[in-house]
Amino acid sequence: MKTLRSRPPHDTLQTALRSAFPVDARRLVVFTALILAVIQARTVVLYSLKTHVALPGSLTTRYQRLCRFVQFPFPEVLFPRFALSFLPPGPVDLILDRTNWKLGQQDVNILLLSAVWNGFSLPLMWTLLPHGGASRSCVREALVERFLKLCPRSGDLVPARGS
Template sequence: MNTSLSDKDTGLLTALKAHFSGEMIGARIKLICLFINALCKVKTINYDRLASGFEVNAKKNSFYRRIQRFMAEFELPMKTISRLIFRLLPEKTDLTLVLDRTNWKFGSKNINLLRLGASYKNVAFPLMFTMLDKRGNSNTRERIELLKNILLGLVKKLSTSF
């Protein structure tokens, strides 16, 4: 699989440019496109392996640092990403919203994620998530807040398109 974006415009890059227009600079959009292509190629989130999946005229260490800086310094707006994922789904009907929670420990720190996704052909695509500052199950209030976030984002998007 060729993950270079040299002089050609790929379908993914075109979709990302259209979606993120006015929200982020072109170089960052291109990096996200390269990042997605590299993820598909190497099938891991290990930064060292990801850096080797970028087929560009730069040293692997240069892309390793670029990935580190991007992940540490840039915050992708979750609502914008969830709208992109929803927009890219080929079918908008017969989707099932799924709530899932996972909890694990990283050293002494609890990592507890409550996620909302859309299930399409038995694959769940994440739309939103929230970090729970506790161990164990989510409660009704936490689940409602997550749903409100996604629904408010959709309502705002729909109201601006009229």
């Protein structure tokens, strides 16, 4: 008698990603492995992820592969549509958050638009700011407007209160 086994998370995620991200199969393999590694390692630092990512090769080879992958530009519309497709129907709370840190002497300043669901923040779109410190309201408004043009469920989105 055959026993029913569930599909490994890698296969399930790759199937979901394939329908939303029309990319080369090799990039899709790296993308899937990268997402699962980020979840497992709880970091987005590529150098740390090389030990968690389920890809063949040495640690150096994996790191180089990850570095090449993140240089590949994805069409902006793919991320928010894919992320929102997993949320239940109905209103979605949006939050804007900014993070800033130094990489050597370089400021890294990111303004991030996220959807909130069950206490989890799901990144949708972001803007890299060319300076350290706070963002101007026109920059925040432009990010939200850019998102609303791409979002198929814009009528269901509401700003989160108290954020």
